[in-house]
Amino acid sequence: MTSLRPIITPANAARLSRVRQLGPVRVSYSSGQRLGFDSRGAVLVAKDGHPAHLRWWDLRTVSDHPVMDSELPLLDAPAVAVGELVLCIGAPALSPSGLWRPSLKALSARDGSLQRQEFLPHAVTTLCASRDGSHLLAVMDEEAGLLWDVRAWRPIRELPWPEGEFSVTACALSADGRFAAAAATLWSDDQRGVLWLWEVASGGPPWTMPIDASTAWSVAFHPREPLLVVGGPTQNVAVVHTEERRLVRTIPGFYGYAYNLDFHPEGHLLAAAHDGPGFALHHFDTGEVLFRAGDDNDLQSSDAVFSPDGRFVAWGQGDGTVGLWAVAD
Template identity: 45%
Template sequence: MKSSVPIITVDNAAHLTRVRQLGSPRVPFAGGQRLGFAPADNHLLATEESGVRLRWWKSLGVAEKTVSHGEVPLAEFKPGFLRDGSIVGIGAPVATAATPYRYRILALAVESGTLLHESALPCPVTCFGVRADGTALVLLDEGEAHLWNLETWQPMRNLRGISVSAQLKDCAFSPDGRYAAVVGTPHDGTSSGVWLWNLEDGTGPDHLSLSMPFAGSVAFHPSKPLLVVGGNSNEVDVVDVREFRITRTLKDFHCIPSNLDFSPEGDLLAAGGDGRGFAVHRFDTGERVFRHGDDNDLQTSDAVFSPDGRFIAWGQGDGTVGLWAVDPGS
């Protein structure tokens, strides 16, 4: 990456421009892409919502690694891209697995895509998330919750699971590793909510009801005890983690935000949404400072900041990934 590329800030975010397109177009393309950067560098991971195609770019170089459906069929959860050069995800049940027809937690080598580890799980997975220190939260459909140590490849601790049947959509860890949060919507028609575990003492999950009918995305602020939740409304709720209450609501988002991601400084919030592209908003006011979209209304993809704050990646409507930055001359 070129050091001359400016860090994206409140003052220059309006001047974002697409500097690169990753991957090859596939038209027609429907669905969406889940994106993630490795926490310690600018390696970028992209997986389709169907779980059939996993791609990554090393240091955003020209070489594209692709794992086909036949080799590593993934479940729909967003994989975790770990700092040690491995990708961790949930493998869908297949006959060729070490334990056939069981969901698996698995690790792939970044360089080759080869399978490094896999462990069978006792029942289907309802939500999954990975933290940069090698900790994973795995929620199972029998109300169980487990913490995994991905460096030793051993379960760390059993946690109390979610007591209601719900469609869970996203999982996030606080930067300090103290909390984990999951958002979703109960199947009984009650309001959506966010569930919060305190991983230091193993308590939780505490539950907070939300006014939005459906919750789809959660992200922790990088330095403050806050998290944000988006769903099927044009609003984003800001939650105080310590008091576990909604402190304010950011209104008039350009789309229904299916994913939310903070800039490294926490002053900007990227939102990808319902086929209308992505936008960047100020976190303090909710004001939109940048927006881009294409003509594909059939896909919903993530928009995420790079760890150095110089790039935003967004899954485009033709199946490629766009890389956005501020022109050094702006």
Template identity: 45%
Template sequence: MNMKPLLPVITPNNAARLTRVRQLGSPRTEVGRGQHLGFAPTGNHLFAKDKSGSGMRWWKSLGDAEETAGDGEFTLAAFKPGFIRDSSIVGIGAPVAAAAVPWRYRLMDLSVENGELRREAALPSTVSGFGTSWNDLALVLMEEDEAQLWNLDTWRLVRGLGGIDAPARVTGCAFSPEGRYVAAVGTLDDGTQSGIWLWDLEKGTGPDYLPLTARFIWSVAFHPSEPLLVAGGDTIVVDVVDVKEVRITRTLKNFYCLPSSLNFNPAGDLLVVGGAGQSFAVHRFDTGARMFSHEDDNEFQSSDALFSPDGRFIAWGQGDGTVGLWGVASVS
């Protein structure tokens, strides 16, 4: 049996040689505003969800061969779902009459094999933000100044948390790699200031609030090994935040595009940025220097760009509705 050789891990030394090595899915006539993407934390399984619709697709075993596991139109709210384990996609379901508790927002667990609903739990009010961790935790933010921490393995509410006490539009949510910290970013409803809200789950404190540089904020990502996170929005700069001290330590400037999504490689020395518009770019984390960039001709879509868990791929939602996988095609 002939096996394809694995692509090399993407590093600062070879990132300038990125090329598209695979294209997933079929082109779509109505692309909308772009695609949310997510990798399973322990394998190269990938989902893609339309930002402006309910369509969701996923692929398995990208390191070996493209294998489509399912393709469906699920009635999920327009929040970014999260791959929790290799068998599940968890997300927030919009209120429908057919739910176990009708017309309530729901926490939903879908099978990655066939898209079937495995579990659901009714939520007390409208959901404003949602994020998941690799170790089966989820933060659910409500519009009524309430937050919940869920254990997705036991499918039980762990405890209530302090909510966001200011009217704000939440645009991103992320857990730190070890699951201690969780962050939500957003912009105050009056449009005067963006900021980040931080919870320390070990101490049971938060959220602490920190204003950010951009007026409107869109993206947040934790560093894989240091107590840092990055946040970006409607300017070509990215704030680096110390989560222990809740302060901005530095600002990376002159990014190639407005960062609608941010994601670290496993080593933490590269950032991939999905741009507001039709582009993505790879930057060094230490200097902010651009290593690689690419754009297509659909200026109306803004899609996520993500490193795979093994660091060998970058996935980016393309303007024709497909997903491109980028890697270093050779080591020579």
């Protein structure tokens, strides 16, 4: 990607247009894509489907064809790009202990070859990386969450769950590494969404905040302020103060719900992919919709994410390609 594109701001966001379409088109594609940039903006990874389809592109080249494009035995958790690695969760296989276990896999971003592998004790529903790529939070269905040091390739600590039956849909790490968060659904007579927030160094149980929705779909930390946002199947997004442990406000107007949320690196814009064929950019302070785009495929919900330099938005399109959007010349 060229750095000559202007940084996206509230003043120019309305002038976004698609500048690249990363392929190829997938004729039989019908499910949403989970997307992520590495911390340098050099690699963009996409994962979707059953069986899992994993692809990534080297954005330092002019080619719109992926470096890797393959169906692999992976769990539903998204893949993340960290430096020269692509990390994903392998489906259960026979571990050295003789038990069937899922695994954390590190693939070479250059050619897809397996570099490292660690078998995990429980099923993993989602994972996320810190902005600098140093830590990975593997969120497990049972027992606890797991904070993993990618560079040292070892666990740092477990993050204990509260009691009860639940499913975890999304996770995030704060920019300073102080906090971890998960969006989840509590299964009970009164099903409801919930936010869990851990202060990582303490190793204690999370602070819990119910969400005014039946489930919580997405969570993202503000890159510069002690705030996070939580989205679910309502048109409101909750803004939470992480240090004061309180709901600050709600932002209305998220058409089609907030399937995933992602902050611009400056913090003034919030990208929201809808439960359906589209995404929008919102002014974080006011909630105003500054840009909206979509296609005619209503069978998929795909991520919309900012590049680390704030010059591009990637969004998974209905034909299985990924569009890169930037401010028009």
